[in-house]
Amino acid sequence: MTLSFEDFSPGRFGSCGPRHVTREEMLAFAAEFDPQPMHLDEEAAKRSMLKGLSGSGWHLCSIIMRMMFDFYIGRTASLGSPGVSELKWLAPLRPGDDLVLEVEVVEARVSRSRPETGIVTFKCIVRNGTGQALCEMTSPIIVKRREAALAG
């Protein structure tokens, strides 16, 4: 692990992508977890509010998680997250979208209850290839402070 609490301070953190999303993986996720017609049935989806096949919002969140992992979480001394403080689905995920994730640190503070850790709150925005925001998510992550991270 190369990133600890001290490596995160409020402001822009960076961006990653593009991550190409295929129709096949959208349909596979929907079939397993969210088989609503708008996510699974091309004809029903055309008649839906979203006017065409759209990915499950939970699939989009799961893809964002993987993008965050590959970008920084995978090398961060993270202990996990207590939840999500904001999650907005703004526009539909479409087959063939190329996703770019922008990450900002909103807040970084030492934990009162576990002073060997800190709480880093990240805000992520994922956009499609045209720059349209599809999802915004704000989530705190518990990260070891450097001394604790070096101790293992």
Next chain:
Amino acid sequence: MTLSFEDFSPGRFGSCGPRHVTREEMLAFAAEFDPQPMHLDEEAAKRSMLKGLSGSGWHLCSIIMRMMFDFYIGRTASLGSPGVSELKWLAPLRPGDDLVLEVEVVEARVSRSRPETGIVTFKCIVRNGTGQALCEMTSPIIVKRREAALAG
């Protein structure tokens, strides 16, 4: 579709389950979307804050989505959701857990911008076999009013 806006009013809606979660599906989800050591590596997980292999929070959300679909969303004239207003991961999902989902309607109101629809806000709590709450989620869903639902 048999459930429309008028079928939801504030109060307890019901519960569903149990849904058994296997180690294999936990590892498969983690490998694809959230390959943090605490979700994927038995030995590393033992040393983690959660003291044993735990499922990804996004896997738990996706399982909750499927439980909601099978319980009521699949027969509700739902148009989708703008997001999640509260999401808390309270305790780890473990291999072999048998999940029960409790659903409450927090609020049901007619949409101002689209009066043929209503916004129904659901609060879900998922518990393991010992009754321990693993996750709480509050989310608004856009549902057609009965007349619009009958019109198709």
